[in-house]
Amino acid sequence: MIVRTLEEANQSNRRIVSPEGNWESTRLLLKDDNMGFSFHITTIYEGADFQMHYQNHLESVYCMSGEGEVETLADGKKYPIKAGTVYILDKHDKHILRAFKEMKMACVFNPPLHGKEVHNAEGAYELEAEAITGEEK
Template sequence: MIVRTLEEARKTSRRVVSKTWESTRLLLKNDNVGFSFHITTMYAGTSTPMCYRNHFESVYCISGTGEVEDCATGKRYRVEPGTIYILDKHDEHVLHAETELTVACVFNPALHGREVHDESGAYPLEAEAVEA
C-alpha cells in the first residue's frame, strides 16, 4: 500500500514548478501502478499550450475557473469545479486559467517525475525519475 500526503510531497522533488504552473506528482512510474497522479495548479491569468503525443491525460477541476481550448476546432470549454476533460486523442489544446486553477491529473503511461513541457507542448516518454 502506498500512502502519501500532498503537503509532504510538496516538500520533495515530486513538486515541479514551471512558468505557468506547478505540479505535485503523488504517483509516478517508479510506484509501479501503471499511471501517474498529480495535483497541478495553473497560475491565474496564464495560458498553457499542450499536446501530449506520448501520453493520455484526464483532468478533473478541483477549484478555480478557466477554459480548455481544442486547437483542432477552436472550440473552448468551460472548466470549473466538477468538470473533467479527457485528452483521448493526444489532443493539442490550450488551458486558459482565469483564476488560480487547481486540477487533479492522471497520465497513462505514468510520468517519471521531473517532466516539463517541451517546445511542442508534450512531455517526453522517458525522463529523470524522482526518488521514491
C-alpha cells in the first residue's frame, strides 16, 4: 500500500512549478509507483491563459475549486470550468486553458508521468522525462 499526504508531497520534489508561472503541480502518484497512471493535484494560477497539446498522454481533469474555461482549438468550442466539472482529453485535444479565478484540479495521466515533466514548445509532456528519485514510496 502507498500512503502519501498532499501536505508532505508539497514539501518535496514532487511539487513542480511551471517555468512560465502558469501552474504548479504536486505529483502524488507517478510511473515508478507501478499503477499504470499518474495522479496530480494541480493549481492553475488566476489569469493563466496557455495552450497545451498532450500528444503523448491522455488526461482527465476534475475541477475542485475556481473558475475558468477550456477551449478546444480544432473547433473553437469553449467549455466553462468550475468546481464539479470534469473534462477529458480523450483525443489528444489541442486546447487552451484559462483561469478566471485560481483553479485546483485533480489530474490523471495515462501513460503515467515520471515526475519532472513541464510542457515542451508544443504544450506536451515528453514520454521519457527524468524521473523523481531518492524518495521512498
